[in-house]
Amino acid sequence: MENKRDMSALRRQELAHIAAFWLENVRKRIKESSYIKYGNLLKNHILPELGELYVTEISTERVDCFVRSKLLEGRRDHRGGLAEKTVKDILAVLKEVCGFAVQLGYEIPCRFELIRLRQRERQIRILDREEQRALGAFLFQDEGLLKTGVLLSLYMGLRIGEVCALRREHIRYEEAVLQVRLTMQRIQDPEAHGGKRTKIIVTAPKSGKSLRDIPIPQPLFGRLLAFSEDVPDNAYVLTGRPDRFIEPRTMENVFKRYLRECHMPDINYHALRHTFATRCIESGFDVKTLSEILGHANVNITLNRYVHSSIERKRENMGRLQVLY
Secondary structure (H helix, E strand, O other), X not given: OHHHHHHHHHOOOEHHXXXXXXXXHHHXXXXXXXXHHHHHHHHHHHHHHHOOOEHHHOOHHHHHHHHHHHHHHOOOOOOOOOOXXXXXXXXXXXXXXXXXXXXXXXXXOOOHHHOOOOOOOOOOOOOOHHHXXXXXXXXXXXXXXXXXXXXXXXHHOOOHHHHHHOEHHHEXXXXXXXXXXXXXXXXXXXXXXXXXXXXXXXXXXXXXXXXXXXXXXXXXXXXXXXXXXXXXXXXXXXXXXXXXXXXXXXXXXXXXXXXXXXXXXXXXXXXXXXXXXXXXXXXXXXXXXXXXXXXXXXXXXXXXXXXXXXXXXHHHHXXXXXXXX
């Protein structure tokens, strides 16, 4: 009899209670940064609008309306809608919470497979060949360590967090190979009381595929070889010291300064990775090899997100049609 009363009470649980149970349940299986991200999506977006609903009231129509409202006016500052990527993440967390509720015995009427977000193609600004040559010449002017970091992204495709976490021990000089084993990021600190509310963490990359070994191009190898002298194995490549690092936000600002010094248009640091991938395809790389160098889970990510056809490439391909005239 007691068990029946307990089950009856459970079936009247609000989404907020199930979500808190789910978040604590997954905490031990996910990275700290993911835990904080999921918690923020719940606190800032999902629970304010859906948290007081019983989980058995989470219908397809209700979730679809919720998603549309986030796309149109979901920003917390009331200045428009959220980015599609953010809404996609919100929907993924809500789906996970509801899936967890199903495992607990609830009947959730929402059919998430019927809810579709229109995928808009993002226009990523990459460097054309002339811009890449100009930036490369600027970076090779001296052996500054921060410039070396930018070169690693421009000519080896490293993410900014991977560059910031790179240590001398990750450079295998005997094989001329660079090992990507760690990444750095700044995340919220849930235990902070006053003062700084964020902290820097250095962890393994976001997926197993991101752990990779990349052959070092000769020009960069010579630069890294000079760095190897009298530098301890645990020293960060960007500082040459084991007790001091450069965080991604600072590195992004350094890159912006380099662009200004080169009188080049402003681009995001991540565009270096896109530029690298595009040049590789233009040079004849097979997609499987490039995918592994970039540390992608599959080749579709490489093709759909990181390879951009330049106007030069388009002109070259269109020129081939002349044989038909």
